[in-house]
Amino acid sequence: MDKKKMKKDLWMEGRWIDFWTINHLLSGISAGSLLYLMGISLGWSFFISSVLFLGWEIIEFVSKIESPINQIVDLVADFLGYGIFYTFYYLLGKPFDPIVVFIIVLSFVILEGWEFYTWRLRVKDSQQLQN
Numbered sequence: 001m002d003k004k005k006m007k008k009d010l011w012m013e014g015r016w017i018d019f020w021t022i023n024h025l026l027s028g029i030s031a032g033s034l035l036y037l038m039g040i041s042l043g044w045s046f047f048i049s050s051v052l053f054l055g056w057e058i059i060e061f062v063s064k065i066e067s068p069i070n071q072i073v074d075l076v077a078d079f080l081g082y083g084i085f086y087t088f089y090y091l092l093g094k095p096f097d098p099i100v101v102f103i104i105v106l107s108f109v110i111l112e113g114w115e116f117y118t119w120r121l122r123v124k125d126s127q128q129l130q131n
Contacts, residue, residue: 017073020115024074026108028053028081033101036089046082053078 031052035045057071066074089095096104 018070021073021077023108023111023115024077025081025084026104026111028078028083029085030081030101030105030108031078032082032085032089033096033104036085036095037098037101042086042090049078049082 028049031049032045035048040048053075057075060066060071060074061068085096
């Protein structure tokens with residue numbers, strides 16, 4: 001298997017869990033942490049995060065991007081990430097240092113960019129096969 005194909009396959013949609021699940025976990029931590037740092041209350045933070053998580057999965061559902069079971073797992077990962085944020089900030093009273101939040105958000109953004117790039121390669125490949 002060539003390296004280009006392997007990079008694309010790494011991000012392929014799985015039935016239950018796939019490499020994208022990591023980003024859903026990071027998105028939950030990022031959303032909670034960033035909203036906390038912006039001074040938004042826990043209730044509003046949870047509401048805003050929930051709208052973002054559910055909104056994204058609705059877009060994927062309408063676009064038929066992935067299987068419904070994978071979308072449920074993605075939401076579980078999003079809320080698990082938010083739960084990690086909640087545990088550290090509210091239950092343990094040990095909020096992440098802003099540099100840690102920066103690293104988590106940066107990791108999320110880098111992985112998202114990489115995922116998008118490989119998705120574009122797969123779309124391009126499938127279009128070439130159809131022509």
